[in-house]
Amino acid sequence: SAVISQKPSRDICQRGTSLTIQCQVDSQVTMMFWYRQQPGQSLTLIATANQGSEATYESGFVIDKFPISRPNLTFSTLTVSNMSPEDSSIYLCSVASDSYNEQFFGPGTRLTVL
């Protein structure tokens, strides 16, 4: 299994600012995913980030709002730009196993925007 850590674990931010969330994996993985979980809701896929290529965004999510970096096989960042209170959510990083049979999740970053 993969061990995933995220930084920060939580943050409180002001409207109009940006926050970059880091995701570190203890092994090299090809596919990484970013999810959002709004209060009381299920997980929503934001984008898929493969090393060496541009992230693929899901409907309703755009690169200008959620830029993603994937500089190597163990690390990725998600930036939440120009934040508003509606961006208050838990943001989760996830990776696929080598066999692609399992998907592992980080502990999440709890973001509150005032």
Added chain:
Amino acid sequence: DAKTTQPPSMDCAEGRAANLPCNHSTISGNEYVYWYRQIHSQGPQYIIHGLKNNETNEMASLIITEDRKSSTLILPHATLRDTAVYYCIVRVTIKTSYDKVIFGPGTSLSVIP
């Protein structure tokens, strides 16, 4: 949209078997049934997956009907630590960025002392 339907909530007495149903009537031949759970304030945790045969591991058993249109996750002896939201997901194994993993609302299982 999610390809599965699950009851929004269920209760189970501690020590009894918890049987969580899932309907996936539009499942394709190459799609697997996966189960994850999310304990409060944690990331989702993989439980089990299967294609058409019943599967068992140290956490749970997965029973898939012969027509593959529904399945049941069984926690044989539920404990208070099994209280969580359980997600049933159908997907192909992830090989490209286009194999999306879509989470539905899941079933909130409460294990009662």
